[in-house]
Amino acid sequence: MSDRAGGRVILVLNAGSSSIKFCVFRLDGRELSRDLRGQVAGLATAAKFVMRRGETLIEDRPLAQGPISHAGALEQLLDAIEVHLGGARIVGVGHRVVHGGLEFMVPTVLNEEVLHRLDRYVPLAPLHQPHNLAAIRAMLERLPGTPEFACFDTAFHRTIPEVAQLFALPPRFAAAGIRRYGFHGLSYEYIASRLPALDARAASGRTVVFHLGNGASMCAMAGGRSVATTMGFTAVDGLPMGTRCGSLDPGVVLFLMDELALGPREIERLIYHESGLLGMSGVSSDVRDLLASDAPAAATALDVFGYRAGRELGSLAAALGGLDAIVFTAGIGENQPEIRARICRAAEWLGIELDAVANARHGPRISTAASHVAAYVVPTDEESMIARHVQGMLVAA
Ligand code: ADP
Numbered sequence: 001m002s003d004r005a006g007g008r009v010i011l012v013l014n015a016g017s018s019s020i021k022f023c024v025f026r027l028d029g030r031e032l033s034r035d036l037r038g039q040v041a042g043l044a045t046a047a048k049f050v051m052r053r054g055e056t057l058i059e060d061r062p063l064a065q066g067p068i069s070h071a072g073a074l075e076q077l078l079d080a081i082e083v084h085l086g087g088a089r090i091v092g093v094g095h096r097v098v099h100g101g102l103e104f105m106v107p108t109v110l111n112e113e114v115l116h117r118l119d120r121y122v123p124l125a126p127l128h129q130p131h132n133l134a135a136i137r138a139m140l141e142r143l144p145g146t147p148e149f150a151c152f153d154t155a156f157h158r159t160i161p162e163v164a165q166l167f168a169l170p171p172r173f174a175a176a177g178i179r180r181y182g183f184h185g186l187s188y189e190y191i192a193s194r195l196p197a198l199d200a201r202a203a204s205g206r207t208v209v210f211h212l213g214n215g216a217s218m219c220a221m222a223g224g225r226s227v228a229t230t231m232g233f234t235a236v237d238g239l240p241m242g243t244r245c246g247s248l249d250p251g252v253v254l255f256l257m258d259e260l261a262l263g264p265r266e267i268e269r270l271i272y273h274e275s276g277l278l279g280m281s282g283v284s285s286d287v288r289d290l291l292a293s294d295a296p297a298a299a300t301a302l303d304v305f306g307y308r309a310g311r312e313l314g315s316l317a318a319a320l321g322g323l324d325a326i327v328f329t330a331g332i333g334e335n336q337p338e339i340r341a342r343i344c345r346a347a348e349w350l351g352i353e354l355d356a357v358a359n360a361r362h363g364p365r366i367s368t369a370a371s372h373v374a375a376y377v378v379p380t381d382e383e384s385m386i387a388r389h390v391q392g393m394l395v396a397a
Pocket of ligand 1: 212213214215242285286287288289330331332333335336
């Protein structure tokens with residue numbers, strides 16, 4: 001550890017309902033390098049702590065016998081991180097925050113006043129925002145004097161034109177905040193930052209990015225800026241996902257209430273946790289399990305997922321007025337050639353010609369040289385995007 005003694009680090013935190021994920025980046029001059037990463041999982045039941053340096057597992061142990069608060073978990077997590085920092089100092093903390101509404105368009109220094117404003121978005125993201133904010137409050141108390149920053153999943157989409165943000169409702173609803181915000185912005189921002197080195201035409205032109213993980217969405221970028229995305233007012237809209245249904249006729253919700261007597265919390269559980277790949281297949285939310293399954297419903301779930309992604313690609317290409325490139329990222333996008341192949345085959349009409357060999361070895365380019373539209377696989381890295389933002393804010397301060 002002596003070669004790591006001293007120095008400065010940036011801590012990146014992503015606090016969810018049942019887990020807190022973290023990354024520690026070393027700051028060496030202008031260079032950022034990932035040092036530690038891990039998570040506390042099972043906050044609501046029996047928390048377990050895992051930490052890695054590179055690929056080496058350096059912590060793997062229970063953290064609590066019963067439920068533990070975000071503050072309690074962070075307390076122990078910071079103690080454990082400090083043991084492995086070799087005297088390095090945390091000079092900045094970056095928090096992933098799901099919702100910044102229309103007002104937070106850039107990373108923002110956190111204080112009581114900003115927290116108060118962020119509380120207003122809890123009703124817009126009730127499953128994520130309260131946990132993000134609980135972690136921030138705990139950290140501000142634990143590390144007073146260390147600058148902390150909020151980096152928003154919505155911010156990258158604030159370049160989306162008004163016409164693409166509006167629902168066809170009376171204007172008072174948009175004024176009350178009911179509009180399309182879009183999410184996964186930190187992932188899209190990271191991918192946009194990689195495009196210039198990958199393909200100048202994709203960077204300056206019309207590119208659709210598929211962020212396909214447990215949560216899944218797509219983003220249309222013109223010159224690296226978001227102009228449309230599949231998620232809307234909440235992160236349940238757009239594509240079918242691991243357990244979320246994606247776009248749903250609002251008439252279905254009315255029918256569930258009126259005819260099947262489901263209450264709001266039951267509908268919430270259905271559309272967020274019991275639908276999508278899991279709900280359709282009855283087998284699993286994990287694409288690996290579905291591809292390995294003989295169950296007809298597993299095949300149907302994958303068919304619907306691929307079909308919907310293809311439909312949305314057509315819609316986003318229309319929003320862009322054409323298409324120069326597509327990019328696959330996140331768990332499924334980076335690791336599942338079979339799913340990429342289905343989507344590319346369905347998009348042949350748009351001028352995408354898949355290179356099956358390149359696709360099997362995960363690219364980075366997976367389209368043929370003759371393909372009119374280029375296709376790529378680019379691993380996303382939301383944590384390093386947050387760390388870069390924190391670094392930028394520290395330099396600016
Ligand atoms: P999250 O949105 O929770 O971060 P991920 O990005 O890890 O989720 O995506 C989860 C999905 O990605 C699962 O459906 C799984 O099948 C797929 N996936 C993740 N990692 C791999 C892998 N190494 N090989 C194949 N599929 C993977």
